[in-house]
Amino acid sequence: MGYGIDLANNLANILMLAGSLLVLLAASNIVLEFAVKLAEAAGVSELVIGLTIVSIGTSIPEMFTAILSSANNVGGFVVGDIYGSYITQLTAFLGIIVLWAPRTVNKSFVPDVKRDAGLMIFALCFLSFNLLDGNLTRIEAIVSVSVFVAYTILLYKSTLKSHVKQVAQIVATESLEEIEGVHTKKEMRDIIATKEVTGKLDIVPLRLKKSKALIAFYIGMVLLGTFLCHVGAHWMVESGVYIAHTLFVPDYIVAATIVGFGTGLPEFIVSFIAVRKRRYTIAYGNLLGSNVVDPLLSVSLGVFTREIDMGTAAAYRVILTMLPIAILVGILIIAIFSRRITSRVTGRAFGATFLALYALFLLVSVATKI
Numbered sequence: 001m002g003y004g005i006d007l008a009n010n011l012a013n014i015l016m017l018a019g020s021l022l023v024l025l026a027a028s029n030i031v032l033e034f035a036v037k038l039a040e041a042a043g044v045s046e047l048v049i050g051l052t053i054v055s056i057g058t059s060i061p062e063m064f065t066a067i068l069s070s071a072n073n074v075g076g077f078v079v080g081d082i083y084g085s086y087i088t089q090l091t092a093f094l095g096i097i098v099l100w101a102p103r104t105v106n107k108s109f110v111p112d113v114k115r116d117a118g119l120m121i122f123a124l125c126f127l128s129f130n131l132l133d134g135n136l137t138r139i140e141a142i143v144s145v146s147v148f149v150a151y152t153i154l155l156y157k158s159t160l161k162s163h164v165k166q167v168a169q170i171v172a173t174e175s176l177e178e179i180e181g182v183h184t185k186k187e188m189r190d191i192i193a194t195k196e197v198t199g200k201l202d203i204v205p206l207r208l209k210k211s212k213a214l215i216a217f218y219i220g221m222v223l224l225g226t227f228l229c230h231v232g233a234h235w236m237v238e239s240g241v242y243i244a245h246t247l248f249v250p251d252y253i254v255a256a257t258i259v260g261f262g263t264g265l266p267e268f269i270v271s272f273i274a275v276r277k278r279r280y281t282i283a284y285g286n287l288l289g290s291n292v293v294d295p296l297l298s299v300s301l302g303v304f305t306r307e308i309d310m311g312t313a314a315a316y317r318v319i320l321t322m323l324p325i326a327i328l329v330g331i332l333i334i335a336i337f338s339r340r341i342t343s344r345v346t347g348r349a350f351g352a353t354f355l356a357l358y359a360l361f362l363l364v365s366v367a368t369k370i
Contacts, residue, residue, distance in 0.1 A: 009246065013239040020239065021262040024061050024232030028266060030225030032057035033182045038218040050173030052152065057180065058270055058286065059293040061263040064233035066302030069255075072234075074241055075308030077259070079131065079315075080252025082299050083322040084260020086124060086291050087361050090329045092261075093268040094287055095354030101275050102347020106339045109280040113337040116288045119151060121330035123295035128319045134312035141300035148296040175282045179273045236262075252310075252318060257365055284337070325361050329354070 032053070039049050056063075062085055069077035098105055107113060126147070130140040159165045177183055240259050244251040267290045274283035302308065336342070336350050 009242070013242045016235055016239040017243065017258065017262075020232045020235035021061075021259075021265075022232075024064060024229055024236060024263075025266060027225045027228030027232055028057070028060035028064075029180065031060055031222055031229060032180060034218045034221040034225065036177060036182045037187075038215070038222060041215055041218065046170045046173050048156070050169050050176070054173050054176045054180075054182075055289055056293050056297065057176075058266040059290050059298055060229065061233075061266060062294050062298040063301050064229040065236065065255075065259065065263055066298050067305050068230065068233040068237050070302035070305040070308060072237055072241075073306065074237065074251050075136070075302075075306075076250060076252035076310045076314060076318075077237055077240065077255040078299055078302045078308060079136075079310060079318055080250075080255030081259050081263055082127065082294050083124070083318060083326065084256030085264040085294060086260075087256075087322060087326055087329065088261050088358065089264045089267050089287050089291060090326075090333065091354045091358035091361060093264060093271065094284075094333075095351045095358065096268075097271055097275050097283060097287075098351035098354060099348055100272070101280060102344045102351060103342055104275075104280045104284075105336050105342040105347045105350055107337055108340075110284045110288070110337040111281075113288075113334055116285070116292065117330050117334045117337075120288055120291045121327055123147075123292050124323065124326050124330075127295040127299060128323050131310075131315045131319060132312075134310055134315040136299070136303045136308040138303060138307060141303035144296045144300045148293070151292065151296075172282055172285065175274065175277075175279050176270065176286070179270055179277070179279075179282070250314065252314070253365060256318075256322070257362060288333075321364055322361070325357065325364070329357060332357075 035053050036049060036057075039053055062081060065081050066078045069075065069081070110116070126144065127136075130136055130144070159169050236259065240254045241251050243258075244254040267287055271283040271286045274280070274286065332353070342350070
């Protein structure tokens with residue numbers, strides 16, 4: 001009798017987990033869309049918008065999951081989601097994209113792969129170092145956020161030195177906004193028309209005239225989206241922890257596998273659409289950039305909510321199981337995207353390798369129960 005009740009409850013919680021994830025993903029899009037529009041109405045330049053709001057937009061699910069997990073005192077859920085999302089995006093999702101466009105695996109489409117993938121590896125290693133004592137403190141979170149801010153500033157200054165890089169960044173921003181549905185066709189025409197009048201394509205703020213009522217509407221939608229993100233993340237954490245407890249596995253297994261897969265979906269969707277539109281630099285840059293944001297910024301937002309204490313034993317199991325796979329994936333990305341040219345057959349072999357690494361990650365996670 002008890003087994004039947006547990007099974008029914010688990011099925012209900014699996015449905016709740018899926019539903020809350022859909023709410024979180026939809027709400028994240030609302031926050032991103034109207035935050036960008038609000039920034040444009042305030043006169044923030046496209047370059048700044050692209051390096052801040054748009055670049056972290058697809059990481060909003062991980063941010064809210066971190067905040068709500070910490071608030072509910074399940075720090076392992078935060079850590080599991082960050083590691084799981086990182087590995088899932090850079091194995092399963094990247095593997096699918098590479099299989100779809102195998103000849104794009106070269107440095108032409110990821111020109112700064114050593115810098116970006118190197119920082120990506122550093123970010124997760126830094127998180128792991130901070131986690132060695134089983135705790136993540138607010139001091140460590142402040143340092144992590146400072147590293148992220150410093151990276152963004154350096155990227156901004158580097159871009160300022162080259163008009164070509166400025167234009168490339170703005171084109172990337174516009175591509176992401178189009179793919180993520182931030183602007184309607186009419187709004188895009190207004191932006192283009194404004195540029196044609198001003199003749200500015202670089203760092204000059206683009207202030208689009210909006211009525212006070214419309215600005216108030218943008219603010220209201222950002223607040224609504226934030227509230228829905230909160231609701232979706234709350235129920236996702238609640239259902240995920242319940243499933244973990246009834247299956248007698250640590251909560252970070254559910255976070256690393258099921259939740260990590262779900263919160264990584266926005267990055268995959270954006271990158272896959274970008275590949276279909278043949279915007280390969282956007283596709284790969286989105287995946288790499290997101291995994292700089294999450295270990296440095298997303299997890300820190302959770303720690304600011306409540307310091308994480310998951311114990312040294314659990315922390316070591318996570319680090320020793322997941323970090324080697326993550327580092328291996330990062331090194332592989334640097335190696336293969338440093339190539340000048342890749343054949344279709346070789347590219348597909350790379351894609352299959354990424355998928356095999358994801359299968360290994362799942363196998364090790366389940367077999368060892370992390």
